[in-house]
Amino acid sequence: MPLDSRMSRMLHVLIHLDRHIEQATSEQIANMLGTNAVVVRRMMSGLREMGIVASEKGHGGGWRLTRDLADVSLLDIYMAIGEPRLFNIGPHTDNPECLVEQAVDARLGQSLHEAETLLRARFASITVADLATDFEQRFSAYRAKYEKS
């Protein structure tokens, strides 16, 4: 699948909190994303632990940003969702007894590691603020096109 749907959703929420609503409840965010409030809380808790957002209970509660999006990288988001495996193939950590796999892993492990290092570096170099700007431009372009017709 996708750009990992959790990652994509988190980006939506962060951009939205930054540009449009300042603070929102899990319920509101869930409606926006077309999902469930518990799903939102679950995915946001990773961001909270990293100090990117804060949540408050009770009346007037909800989620808000606690850090400038220029200081949040895609790598942060990736870590917030629990650093899921980047690759579909690769060493089977729980099957070390298979000698064929051991032989393959020995040859491939280094390459996979290099590829992962490359990707993490790229993640780190992209801030959510960059993406928000990019998004806004696309959105303007889209509206301009839509309104013209």
Place this chain on the structure above:
Amino acid sequence: MPLDSRMSRMLHVLIHLDRHIEQATSEQIANMLGTNAVVVRRMMSGLREMGIVASEKGHGGGWRLTRDLADVSLLDIYMAIGEPRLFNIGPHTDNPECLVEQAVDARLGQSLHEAETLLRARFASITVADLATDFEQRFSAYRAKYEKS
């Protein structure tokens, strides 16, 4: 998951056909792998289409190698299983209407492409013969250790 279990199974079969039995029926291979003959036929058909193995029907039929394992690369095996996605993240080809994803993809696409190119090159550089040799060494080492105790 794993090194993709299909890939791992195929390697087992190829090494086995090369070193131990020359020819085997789907049923025999299935027993060896602890699976079902239909599953074996399904996965071997990819190799057959690439000219790496041939199958014969009727009495005395079964599967045999038609190419030297020194001429079969891991990339061939990867292609034989249908080139499953290498990455868990990445452009969602069927969701191009999402502007946030478009923004992320625009920034990440090149990096993912580079990482994929790197991995395919490594796959291409590893032959199944290399792996078979490596496997044999591990197997000897394992037996030596096991028989000593």
Place this chain on the structure above:
DNA sequence: TTTTATGTACTTTTAAAAGTTACGTAAAAC
């Protein structure tokens, strides 16, 4: 003390992979 929110353990759904059954085709044995 009632209402509105989050927090989280537990259950359900769901989508992908694996496995199975059933039946067709081909080739060798008898």
Place this chain on the structure above:
DNA sequence: GTTTTACGTAACTTTTAAAAGTACATAAAA
């Protein structure tokens, strides 16, 4: 030529791991 042994493949079922959803506890403000 008919019986047996295999592969070929479509259709179906099972497994299983991730995601979503439910229920209820906790916390804070009205």
